[in-house]
Ligand code: SAM
């Protein structure tokens with residue numbers, strides 16, 4: 001594979017402008033694509049153990065997903081994040097990245113990246129780097145292998161560690177995503193921060209979101225990051241910085257380590273005002289907001305014709321309905337999940 005040098009957005013750059021402008025004047029330049037709803041783990045906050053997956057016939061081929069991504073790029077999307085489910089369990093995924101890298105070469109796309117649980121990273125890292133992947137988000141909620149097994153139900157901690165090593169050896173910058181879970185890993189946040197920064201990785205904390213039916217009570221897992229931040233600030237000097245990755249996180253510099261701490265806080269600090277993102281599922285459903293039900297079917301226009309005209313019209317019409325924001329509420333009174341679909345379907 002040829003090695004591609006992508007144009008990486010400089011920290012602090014203004015958000016790139018696309019021709020996809022929503023009713024609130026926000027420019028949609030970031031697309032997240034879930035290439036599969038399947039996964040080799042069953043994280044307790046994400047999936048039920050006996051998940052029902054989508055029938056294979058409903059799932060777009062990688063060629064169709066490529067066409068879909070390319071249509072968004074032609075409309076001005078500059079950042080593409082591949083996610084899932086676990087994107088690296090999808091057969092043929094390396095070829096998909098390699099094919100999409102043509103948009104990095106042309107300069108139309110600024111960044112091609114992925115979110116992964118890291119389990120398959122050891123065998124894919126070198127080829128992902130060759131396809132122009134310069135950064136990867138690896139989800140990891142604990143440094144304790146036994147606890148890791150409990151949180152992920154099926155995961156193998158040492159396999160993820162090998163994946164992290166392989167990514168960094170291949171020159172890919174790693175960011176660790178940690179979902180903060182009360183009574184589960186809230187005692188480990190400082191240790192995770194020291195560990196991640198010690199190996200040159202940023203750490204981002206995420207508030208748990210009410211997505212999908214899981215067999216546990218969501219409210220008991222929820223830890224507001226205001227609480228985590230104030231506990232961390234007793235031990236570390238945290239300075240807000242203007243680092244931007246095009247995503248929803250706000251960043252703090254940890255003076256003691258020199259590393260960055262990201263906070264994704266859908267509950268305690270709403271980030272919808274600056275939202276530049278939309279999501280497509282592996283069946284070609286476009287969600288204009290992670291936290292709302294409204295969607296547009298892109299599979300039918302994609303399959304209706306070899307021309308992209310209808311597909312582009314459908315995308316434009318959907319963007320013109322992008323809602324102002326989500327209304328997540330985690331409340332002990334709200335027993336069913338607020339949204340029926342799991343994060344693994346929409347893509348985190
Ligand atoms: N399997 C990959 C992984 O775990 O990184 C990619 C998909 S996963 C759905 C993407 C991210 O969503 C992960 O960082 C995961 O921890 C997070 N996530 C899943 N369910 C969540 C929830 N209910 N609330 C907050 N984050 C969640």
Ligand code: SF4
Nearest residue numbers: 039041043046085117
């Ligand atoms: Fe799989 Fe990622 Fe969901 Fe965990 S968070 S079950 S690794 S999709």
